[in-house]
Amino acid sequence: MQPQRRPFFGLFLTPGVTxxxxxxxxxxxxxxxxxxxxxxxxxxxxxxxxxxxxxxxHPLYARVFLDTLWLCVLTAVISLILGYPLAYALVxxxxxxxxxxILIVTVTPLFLGEVVRTYSWVVVLGNNxxxxxxxxxxxxxxxxxQILFTMTxxxxxxxxVTLPVVTVMLAAALAHIDPAYEKAAESLGAGPVRxxxxxxxxxxxxxIVAGLATAFAWTFSAFATPQLIGGGKVNMISxxxxxxxxxxxxxxxxxxxxxxxxALTFASIALLRLLLRPLEKVxx
Amino acid sequence: MAQPRSxxxxxxxxxxxxxxxLGFIILPALVVGxxxxxxxxxxxxxxxxxxxxxxxxVFTYEDFxxxxxxxxxxxxxxxxxxxxxxxxxxxxxxRYSFNAKRFIEGLLLAPLVVPHxxxxxxxxxxxxxxxxxxxxxxxxxxxxxxxxxxxxRSVHISLRNLDSKLELAxxxxxxxxxxxLLTVTAPLLLPxxxxxxxxxxxxxxxxxxxxxxxTSQQTQTLPVAMYNYVREYADPTMAALSVLYIxxxxxxxxxxxxxxGLGKVLNVEQAR
Numbered sequence: 361m362q363p364q365r366r367p368f369f370g371l372f373l374t375p376g377v378t379x380x381x382x383x384x385x386x387x388x389x390x391x392x393x394x395x396x397x398x399x400x401x402x403x404x405x406x407x408x409x410x411x412x413x414x415x416x417x418h419p420l421y422a423r424v425f426l427d428t429l430w431l432c433v434l435t436a437v438i439s440l441i442l443g444y445p446l447a448y449a450l451v452x453x454x455x456x457x458x459x460x461x462i463l464i465v466t467v468t469p470l471f472l473g474e475v476v477r478t479y480s481w482v483v484v485l486g487n488n489x490x491x492x493x494x495x496x497x498x499x500x501x502x503x504x505x506q507i508l509f510t511m512t513x514x515x516x517x518x519x520x521v522t523l524p525v526v527t528v529m530l531a532a533a534l535a536h537i538d539p540a541y542e543k544a545a546e547s548l549g550a551g552p553v554r555x556x557x558x559x560x561x562x563x564x565x566x567x568i569v570a571g572l573a574t575a576f577a578w579t580f581s582a583f584a585t586p587q588l589i590g591g592g593k594v595n596m597i598s599x600x601x602x603x604x605x606x607x608x609x610x611x612x613x614x615x616x617x618x619x620x621x622x623a624l625t626f627a628s629i630a631l632l633r634l635l636l637r638p639l640e641k642v643x644x
Numbered sequence: 645m646a647q648p649r650s651x652x653x654x655x656x657x658x659x660x661x662x663x664x665x666l667g668f669i670i671l672p673a674l675v676v677g678x679x680x681x682x683x684x685x686x687x688x689x690x691x692x693x694x695x696x697x698x699x700x701x702v703f704t705y706e707d708f709x710x711x712x713x714x715x716x717x718x719x720x721x722x723x724x725x726x727x728x729x730x731x732x733x734x735x736x737x738x739r740y741s742f743n744a745k746r747f748i749e750g751l752l753l754a755p756l757v758v759p760h761x762x763x764x765x766x767x768x769x770x771x772x773x774x775x776x777x778x779x780x781x782x783x784x785x786x787x788x789x790x791x792x793x794x795x796x797r798s799v800h801i802s803l804r805n806l807d808s809k810l811e812l813a814x815x816x817x818x819x820x821x822x823x824x825l826l827t828v829t830a831p832l833l834l835p836x837x838x839x840x841x842x843x844x845x846x847x848x849x850x851x852x853x854x855x856x857x858x859t860s861q862q863t864q865t866l867p868v869a870m871y872n873y874v875r876e877y878a879d880p881t882m883a884a885l886s887v888l889y890i891x892x893x894x895x896x897x898x899x900x901x902x903x904x905g906l907g908k909v910l911n912v913e914q915a916r
Contacts, residue, residue: 366740367821368732373742375725376733376792380751383789386766387758393769442665449662464897465666469673471893473850475867476886479874480672483679483687483883490675493689523669552651581759583853584871598761598853605765605857615769618762625759 393615405612412616421600421617428580428596428621429628431511435518436575439526440568442519447530470524474584481517482508482588509593517585522578526571533567534560565639572636573629580625597621673890680883687880698884705881711869715849717780718865722787723845729788730795730844731837735829737796738803753793763790764857771858778860786854791844798843802836842900846893 394413397406415421450462469477484490485507492504507513537560545555583598590599597617605614680698682691702708730752736742737749755763763786771782810832814824830837852867859868874882 368825369736369740369742372732372736375729376736376752377748379729379788379792380748382770382785383754383763383766384751386763386770386786386789387754389769389773390762390766442668445658445661446665449658462662462666464894465669468890468894468897469669471846471850471897472889473867474852475870475874476850476889477672479870479882480676480886482874484672484675486687488687488689490678490689520669520672523665552654577757577759581761581853583761583856588871588874598759601761601765602856605768611765611769614765618759618765621759622762625757629757 390615390618393612394619395616396612398610398612412613413620415613416617416620424595424597424600425620425624427511427594429624431515431518431586431594431596432576432579432628434515435522435579436526436572438515438519439522439575440530440572443523443527443530443571446523447527447534450527450531451534466524466527469520470528474521474582477521478517478584478588481513481520485513485516485589508589509591511594514586514589514594517589518579518582521582521585522575525578526575529571529574530564530567533564533570537563562639565636569633569636569639573632576629576632577625580621673886676883676886676890679880680887682880682883685879687878698880699888701879701881702885702888705873707864707869707873708866708885711864711866714780714859714863715865715867718783718787718855718863719845719849721780721784722848723791723841725784726788726792726795726844726848727837727841730792730840731799731833734796734799734803737800749796752796755790756793760790760851760853761857764854767854768857778858778863780863782858783855783863783865786858787848787851790851790854791847794843794847795840798840799833799836802833806832839900846896 393405395408395410397409397411399406416425446462446466450459450466453459453462482489486492487504487506487508491507492501495501496504507516541559541563542555545559550558580596581598582596583602586594586596587599587602590596597620601614601617601621604610604617678689678691679687681694681696682688683693683695683697684691733748733752737745767782767786767789770776771778776782806829811824811828814828815821819827849865850867851865852871855865855868856871859865864872870882870885
């Protein structure tokens with residue numbers, strides 16, 4: 361038997377290539393559907409058309425696109441601002457107990473799934489919910505605050521969903537900064553604020569960019585949060601796609617919205633990386 | 645060394661900020677923990693009477709039972725397939741160069757950035773186009789695509805950290821490639837394989853958006869059943885189920901932390 365030069369090559373490659381092929385086929389189906397005509401009352405599709413894409417320019421849909429983008433940007437920035445101190449404390453705390461507590465508290469929500477976490481927030485923010493009951497018992501307010509079904513409410517919960525992953529990514533970036541740089545700055549007479557602003561913060565630049573990009577993509581992907589917290593008053597592209605598919609059985613239009621959403625995600629993340637390129641380049 | 649007052653103030657302020665953010669993360673879990681024991685069907689804070697009836701309801705509600713069983717079927721199948729396909733592909737990726745290598749890797753990692761509703765819609769249309777019935781097949785397939793990146797990353801990192809001298813030693817002593825793989829490479833990869841599989845399984849069990857698109861009444865998984873429940877009923881049954889979820893997840897993570905170290909989890913995230 362001649363010795364194999366590349367043992368297991370074909371055998372090990374096949375399953376991965378199969379999954380990649382099926383995924384590509386699913387994406388190709390969306391592309392294909394996005395330029396087809398809907399046949400009302402049928403799940404089959406008609407001939408080629410661009411009407412799905414021109415139909416998107418309707419103010420109703422343009423509004424959803426703008427809301428989605430705004431929610432994504434807002435969520436990414438707030439997650440960064442809240443996550444940075446948490447990541448900093450996680451990496452720099454000298455006490456093991458503090459580290460473990462921060463780590464467990466931060467990581468557990470990552471595994472709970474969107475439904476459980478969103479439902480929990482309905483209980484917190486609802487009209488009979490925790491915050492309103494508390495404020496009314498304390499006589500701060502007479503009428504319950506309307507937080508559910510508002511942009512504010514949706515933003516709060518979206519931040520809660522993306523904050524853990526942003527924190528973990530920032531912590532990973534901070535953990536890989538050589539403390540010698542900070543020591544050097546300190547020994548040259550820089551105070552803690554100056555060390556942070558001129559050494560630590562720039563060196564964590566790549567983590568910041570990666571965290572923002574991930575938060576953006578995750579928020580764009582969110583469905584249960586805008587659906588349950590937005591309650592039809594605040595809609596994201598995901599909700600529209602579901603509504604068009606399963607409410608109106610207009611799968612071609614749902615597919616074209618998905619395609620536009622995908623293009624928008626990639627364009628936004630590319631733009632973000634372009635704008636923040638100076639941040640990514642800094643560092644050893 | 646005595647710190648100047650401004651530095652002490654700064655560190656105090658930092659601590660307060662960190663505490664506030666931690667409070668924000670924990671708040672909904674605590675509130676749900678209280679709501680789950682409320683005797684009345686309507687939310688009220690603080691609960692007037694305590695009761696365990698909603699926990700009983702969780703276990704007797706048929707959709708949850710079916711959803712749990714379906715979820716287990718999908719999770720076990722999808723995470724196992726993803727483990728085999730992902731680990732094998734990571735091996736090929738690490739050892740060989742071949743045509744379209746980056747392209748295939750890019751396709752397999754794409755579900756990390758492609759929105760889940762798009763993935764769900766894509767597989768739904770694909771299944772309909774090839775006249776595949778809306779059974780477990782399409783649900784498992786979409787979950788495989790969704791969780792495979794995590795296995796791929798985890799095993800790829802382990803392979804890069806593996807000391808190839810050990811494999812060379814075994815080969816030079818006359819071991820065939822198959823024997824090297826089974827007795828040297830695979831045991832050394834075990835932690836990476838296990839953490840990749842665990843990650844994949846947890847994510848698959850909790851996957852909601854794509855599942856909503858590809859499941860039917862017969863194949864709906866637990867998160868889909870929970871979502872439907874929330875849309876229909878307002879009683880605290882979901883709060884009770886959430887409490888069980890949070891406790892189970894925290895326990896699982898504590899075990900994983902003991903045996904693997906959560907640093908492993910961090911590594912996976914870091915590589916995204």
